[in-house]
Amino acid sequence: MKKKKGKTNNRKATRSDSSGKAEKAKSEATREAKTLRREKVPFDKPGNFLYPIPAVMVSCGTMEKPNIITIAWTGTICSDPAMVSISVRPERYSHDIIQESGEFVINLTTRKLVRACDYCGVKSGRDVDKFAETHLTPEPSHEVSCPSIAESPVSIECKVKQMISLGSHDMFIAEVLSVSVDSSYIDSKGRFMMNKTDLACYSHGDYLALGKKIGSFGFSVRKKRPAKRR
Numbered sequence: 001m002k003k004k005k006g007k008t009n010n011r012k013a014t015r016s017d018s019s020g021k022a023e024k025a026k027s028e029a030t031r032e033a034k035t036l037r038r039e040k041v042p043f044d045k046p047g048n049f050l051y052p053i054p055a056v057m058v059s060c061g062t063m064e065k066p067n068i069i070t071i072a073w074t075g076t077i078c079s080d081p082a083m084v085s086i087s088v089r090p091e092r093y094s095h096d097i098i099q100e101s102g103e104f105v106i107n108l109t110t111r112k113l114v115r116a117c118d119y120c121g122v123k124s125g126r127d128v129d130k131f132a133e134t135h136l137t138p139e140p141s142h143e144v145s146c147p148s149i150a151e152s153p154v155s156i157e158c159k160v161k162q163m164i165s166l167g168s169h170d171m172f173i174a175e176v177l178s179v180s181v182d183s184s185y186i187d188s189k190g191r192f193m194m195n196k197t198d199l200a201c202y203s204h205g206d207y208l209a210l211g212k213k214i215g216s217f218g219f220s221v222r223k224k225r226p227a228k229r230r
């Protein structure tokens with residue numbers, strides 16, 4: 001049988017090409033990292049500099065007397081069981097409602113909901129009906145008795161497990177009982193296209209729209225797929 005010389009050589013060439021490419025990419029990354037180094041100085045007022053973060057609309061109360069409080073001090077704190085936290089100043093009208101009912105719903109904020117989100121963060125439910133003022137719709141939740149916000153693409157129903165007084169804020173640690181998502185963002189494979197919902201975030205006093213996708217989980221180590229043969 002004839003040896004396929006050409007093919008063997010090609011394969012060798014491809015291998016050395018790819019290791020050369022890897023070397024080049026590595027040295028480019030090193031060069032790039034060097035240009036990113038900055039001189040940092042201690043800031044005068046150390047404080048909460050952990051940004052960007054979500055600014056969420058937390059609904060609480062009952063269907064008859066619902067309220068919304070905007071919360072930026074929130075986060076995911078456990079995967080299994082799914083748990084989240086919100087930190088609320090004791091003087092907020094919503095604080096006692098959440099403490100007494102042991103329930104709240106985290107509703108994510110989109111670009112179109114930012115104005116309502118801000119309003120719910122500067123007005124108190126003691127003085128105004130925030131649902132009526134923002135034209136948001138309270139809708140029954142699935143697992144808790146406080147309403148969700150119909151206009152939000154993601155509503156996370158939570159049951160308080162613990163309250164920890166930290167100082168200015170009390171942190172409510174809660175278990176996620178149910179999550180409802182806007183069905184129009186569920187694709188044909190049943191996946192929720194969270195990043196198509198136009199979510200907004202909050203950074204150092206400003207609301208920002210999310211920008212373009214610049215990577216996805218694990219992309220830094222993922223091998224590139226070989227180009228498809230035509």
Ligand SMILES: Cc1cc2nc3c(=O)[nH]c(=O)nc-3n(C[C@H](O)[C@H](O)[C@H](O)COP(=O)(O)O)c2cc1C
Pocket residue numbers: 055067068069070071072073074087088089091092093094095117118120121122123124125126169202
């Ligand atoms: C962007 C933003 C984020 C906020 N984050 C929090 C927070 O994490 N915790 C808190 O207690 N108050 C926070 N506030 C303030 C409350 O939302 C605000 O005092 C609100 O009027 C309280 O409503 P209530 O009295 O109806 O409960 C935030 C306000 C804004 C605008």
